[in-house]
Structures are given as C-alpha cells and as structure tokens.
Amino acid sequence: MQNLPTTLPDWLALLESRHAETHIDMGLDRVRAVKERMQLAFKCPVIMVAGTNGKGSTCAMLEAMLLQSGYRVGLYIKPHFLAFNERARLNGENASDEQLVAAFNAVESVRGEVSLTYFEFTTLAIMHLLAKAPIDVAILEVGLGGRLDAVNVVDADVAVVTSIDIDHKEYLGETREEIGLEKAGIFRPGKPAICSDPMPPKSLIQHAEDIGADLWLLGRDFNYQGDKQQWGYAGRSQRRNSLAYPALRGANQLLNASAALAALEALRLQLPCGAQEVRAGLALVELPGRFQVLPGRPAIVYDVAHNPHAAAALAQNLGNMGFHPFTYAVFGIMQDKDIDAVIAPLAQYVDHWCVADLPSPRSANAAELAHKLQSLRPAGAKDDEFSAKAFANPGEAFADAMSRAKEGDRIVVFGSFYTVAGVMAARKNSLH
Missing domain, CATH: 3.90.190.20 (Mur ligase, C-terminal domain)
Structure with missing residues (x-):
C-alpha cells in the first residue's frame, strides 16, 4: 500500500483529489462491500434522520436531550462550516484529528479495489469511529435522499423523516411523491418509522406499509400544541407538558422537536429520558447556521x-x-x-x-x-x-x-x- 497521509488535512486533500473525477454512482453495493470487510456494526441503538430541511436541527435536539439524560452519544452530522471534525461528535465534542485519521486508515486498509466517493469514504470512516467508541446511542444524519445514501447501509432502530420538499431533483426525482419514496428508504420492517411532515407523500406511507414498518405520523400518532410561553408534546403513550421553546429559533422547530421526542418515546425502554433532562436539552441545544x-x-x-x-x-x-x-x-x-x-x-x-x-x-x-x-x-x-x-x-x-x-x-x-x-x-x- 502506498504511504498513507498522517494528518487530517492531507487525508482530506487525498480524498478530494481521488474523487474529483468520480460522479455520484447511485447504489450501495460498493459501500456495503467495504462495510462488511470492516465488520462495521453498532452495539447500541441507532437513530437515523433524513429530510429535505430540519434534519440537522432534529439531530442536534436528540443529541442535547440524550446528553442531558446522562447518555454517551455519538453523532454524525453534515456538512461542516469551519472544520471537518464538526461532522463527528462524541459526547458533544468534535472528534480529534487523530481519531479521524485512524478511522480513515481503517477504511483504506480493507477497501482494496473498491472505488468510494469522498462522501462514501468519510461516512464509513465516521460510522466506524462511532461504532468503536463507548457510546449508548448513535445518531446518524442522512446526506442525500435516504434509500441510496451511504448511511443507509446501517439498519436504524428508529428512522425519522422530517420534511419532504423538492431539492436535488437530478438524484431524487421531480415530485414530492418520488422524493418521499427515496426518503422512506431508511425505514425498516418492524421498526419505528417517524414522519413529522404535516402532509406526508402517499408514497412514504405506502412504502412503510409495504415493508411492515411501524409508522408514526404527525397528527395521528404524535402531535404538539403551544402558546406564547410554552408548548407540549403528546405521543402514543407519553405526554410532555410545559416545555420551553427550543433554543433553536424559527417557525419549524416545534415540528423538529416533536420528531425528536417521538424518537425518544419509541426508545423509552432502552433510553429513558426524564422531563427535566428533556427541558434542559431543548433549552441548551445549539446548531450553527440554522436561523x-x-x-x-x-x-x-x-x-x-x-x-x-x-x-x-x-x-x-x-x-x-x-x-x-x-x-x-x-x-x-x-x-x-x-x-x-x-x-x-x-x-x-x-x-x-x-x-x-x-x-x-x-x-x-x-x-x-x-x-x-x-x-x-x-x-x-x-x-x-x-x-x-x-x-x-x-x-x-x-x-x-x-x-x-x-x-x-x-x-x-x-x-x-x-x-x-x-x-x-x-x-x-x-x-x-
């Protein structure tokens, strides 16, 4: 094997140069092959979050509430603003250069002849880093779509789709129905599948039914209401009242917070979170660049x-x-x-x-x-x-x-x- 980079900037430069020519090859066969060679598997619950808008906010709220509840949390979120390390977080802290270099080496050591895009390579590396870390829960943000996104080689214990709107038409389709089906690709049979879009495409609902996912819809299985001072969440078996508004500002944040609370409700037996911890998480959550x-x-x-x-x-x-x-x-x-x-x-x-x-x-x-x-x-x-x-x-x-x-x-x-x-x-x- 050629001499591999020893610093994070050199590794990123290599990946960018290597894949300057690679067009996105929609398909997970290559990623799955490398994942299996790496024996990449999570020993803790995995929450996966897709959506046109709101997925980063939903991930950040989940991370904050789970950290406040005393859990060790791994988060994969993208893109980054100032440093690549922002994409991989362990217990609320960005991964170090050394941790990322070791993860890149782990992918490269087994990749062999398989060509991976920059996004696929870095996704496998960060998922490997999180899977090897001593964590109680992993939160994975989907990049593009869902069905064919590199993150989707992992099976989520709870899958969340926030909003469905027209974006990335060249890869995902021209209509909300087509895009909804792509995003529903992260659902798994028998597992909670949460959608917080107030008007979910029929394709998403149909796909969940076809595969036997446990579909949670806003307005049917969970909802929220609020006044100027506070708000409340009601799920299938759990209510949370007198919540402060999330520290993330903006009109859609209660939709995102409700999706996050539905995910926690679905995992309440494995990862119980108390009322005070939920309040504190929502009050302290931070996410750059979202209003x-x-x-x-x-x-x-x-x-x-x-x-x-x-x-x-x-x-x-x-x-x-x-x-x-x-x-x-x-x-x-x-x-x-x-x-x-x-x-x-x-x-x-x-x-x-x-x-x-x-x-x-x-x-x-x-x-x-x-x-x-x-x-x-x-x-x-x-x-x-x-x-x-x-x-x-x-x-x-x-x-x-x-x-x-x-x-x-x-x-x-x-x-x-x-x-x-x-x-x-x-x-x-x-x-x-």
Missing part, C-alpha cells in the same frame, strides 16, 4: 436556506423579528437550485443584495444573479434604498454589507452552506 441570530448590532442572521421550503421558513422568521430600517442579504447559491423560488419569499424583506460567487464549480454566477435581482428594485427607489452588487466571495460581500449597515439594520447570510461558512471564516479571520 442563528448573533448577538450585537447590526443584527446578523446565519441561515443555510438553499431551497424554496427553507427560504419560505426564513422569510417567516425574518417577518417575526421586528422592525429594521434596512435588511442586507449576503447571498450565494448553487446554479442547480430553484433560484427564483428561493428569492421570491425573501424579496419583500431585502433592500440590499450583496451577491457572492461561491468556491464551487456549481456556484451560480454572482454578476448574473445581481443583474437578475435589479428587477426587484421598487419604482423610484434611490440607490441608498435598494441595491444589488456582485462580489468575488462571501467574505467580501459581507464586508460590504457591514460597511453600509447602520446599528438598527440587519444582515442576513443565506443561500448555501458555502455562503454561511465563507462569512463565518472571514469573521473569524478578522477577529484574529
């Missing part, structure tokens, strides 16, 4: 919204924030997204668009996007009332917004993980 409002003025909001469903939720959340004279959007997006439908709900809230090119060959062209956004200029608006400008990267777009925004204004960074990560990195660098 994350930073302290200080002007108000700065990070949101990784990059599809119409998420953009509509972001618009609703901005509408609930109160008055700001001007809103600046730092916006960059991939060209294969439904860009018009992402912009539409936000147009009424944004006065100044600072559009960025992203460090990806799939990035939409910032200059073309800025030109398109000029059409939103209200009749008679002066340049200090409306603008759309293009920038080479998110950091420069953010610097422009900061230079113009007054204390009472707000800056919303959205459109892609790359957009938010670019601004996070630029702000971190400027503080050093």
Whole structure:
C-alpha cells in the first residue's frame, strides 16, 4: 500500500483529489462491500434522520436531550462550516484529528479495489469511529435522499423523516411523491418509522406499509400544541407538558422537536429520558447556521436556506423579528437550485443584495444573479434604498454589507452552506 497521509488535512486533500473525477454512482453495493470487510456494526441503538430541511436541527435536539439524560452519544452530522471534525461528535465534542485519521486508515486498509466517493469514504470512516467508541446511542444524519445514501447501509432502530420538499431533483426525482419514496428508504420492517411532515407523500406511507414498518405520523400518532410561553408534546403513550421553546429559533422547530421526542418515546425502554433532562436539552441545544441570530448590532442572521421550503421558513422568521430600517442579504447559491423560488419569499424583506460567487464549480454566477435581482428594485427607489452588487466571495460581500449597515439594520447570510461558512471564516479571520 502506498504511504498513507498522517494528518487530517492531507487525508482530506487525498480524498478530494481521488474523487474529483468520480460522479455520484447511485447504489450501495460498493459501500456495503467495504462495510462488511470492516465488520462495521453498532452495539447500541441507532437513530437515523433524513429530510429535505430540519434534519440537522432534529439531530442536534436528540443529541442535547440524550446528553442531558446522562447518555454517551455519538453523532454524525453534515456538512461542516469551519472544520471537518464538526461532522463527528462524541459526547458533544468534535472528534480529534487523530481519531479521524485512524478511522480513515481503517477504511483504506480493507477497501482494496473498491472505488468510494469522498462522501462514501468519510461516512464509513465516521460510522466506524462511532461504532468503536463507548457510546449508548448513535445518531446518524442522512446526506442525500435516504434509500441510496451511504448511511443507509446501517439498519436504524428508529428512522425519522422530517420534511419532504423538492431539492436535488437530478438524484431524487421531480415530485414530492418520488422524493418521499427515496426518503422512506431508511425505514425498516418492524421498526419505528417517524414522519413529522404535516402532509406526508402517499408514497412514504405506502412504502412503510409495504415493508411492515411501524409508522408514526404527525397528527395521528404524535402531535404538539403551544402558546406564547410554552408548548407540549403528546405521543402514543407519553405526554410532555410545559416545555420551553427550543433554543433553536424559527417557525419549524416545534415540528423538529416533536420528531425528536417521538424518537425518544419509541426508545423509552432502552433510553429513558426524564422531563427535566428533556427541558434542559431543548433549552441548551445549539446548531450553527440554522436561523442563528448573533448577538450585537447590526443584527446578523446565519441561515443555510438553499431551497424554496427553507427560504419560505426564513422569510417567516425574518417577518417575526421586528422592525429594521434596512435588511442586507449576503447571498450565494448553487446554479442547480430553484433560484427564483428561493428569492421570491425573501424579496419583500431585502433592500440590499450583496451577491457572492461561491468556491464551487456549481456556484451560480454572482454578476448574473445581481443583474437578475435589479428587477426587484421598487419604482423610484434611490440607490441608498435598494441595491444589488456582485462580489468575488462571501467574505467580501459581507464586508460590504457591514460597511453600509447602520446599528438598527440587519444582515442576513443565506443561500448555501458555502455562503454561511465563507462569512463565518472571514469573521473569524478578522477577529484574529
């Protein structure tokens, strides 16, 4: 075997170079073959979470509530913002470089002639790392779809599908029915299959019935209700009352929290969680980039919204924030997204668009996007009332917004993980 990298950055660079040419080959045969050679198996309950939006929030709430309950928790979540280590968490802490390098070596030592994409390789490595760690529960976030996602070579004890909306059409299908079937691919016969989408596609329900999964539907098997002060969850056999709102802000977080509580209810015999621990977990949960409002003025909001469903939720959340004279959007997006439908709900809230090119060959062209956004200029608006400008990267777009925004204004960074990560990195660098 050739000399393998000894540092995490070198390993990641090797994986990126090795698979620059690899197109996503939808199918799990290669991943399953390597998994079997690695004898990868979890000795604890596994919760798997898929969905178009909300899966990261649901995973973070599960992690927080289980940690508060005293369990040792492994979490695989993606993508990362500033460091790859964010993808693998053990007991609330990011995995170390050394742990990840050892896991990469474990995959490479048995991979042989099997070609794996960057995502498949890193998924196997992180699942191996978690499976070998002394944990009581593993939480695995699905990347794309469900049925053919590399995570799905593991059998979940509880599978959760949060929301189903149109995204990644080239891989998952054009309709919610097609996408729902892909996401239902993580369900297993006889195991709890939880769906918190208020209008689940028929295909998802049918697939659960066809394979004999134990389907939990929002409104039928579990639901929530709340007022301005507190909320409550009701499941098949468990009620949780007088809950504080999750620390994650935003309109859809009670749907996500209900899905997480349904998963805990399904596992209540193996992993019982007390009322106080659940409250504390919801109050303390953190997840960067999901309607994350930073302290200080002007108000700065990070949101990784990059599809119409998420953009509509972001618009609703901005509408609930109160008055700001001007809103600046730092916006960059991939060209294969439904860009018009992402912009539409936000147009009424944004006065100044600072559009960025992203460090990806799939990035939409910032200059073309800025030109398109000029059409939103209200009749008679002066340049200090409306603008759309293009920038080479998110950091420069953010610097422009900061230079113009007054204390009472707000800056919303959205459109892609790359957009938010670019601004996070630029702000971190400027503080050093």
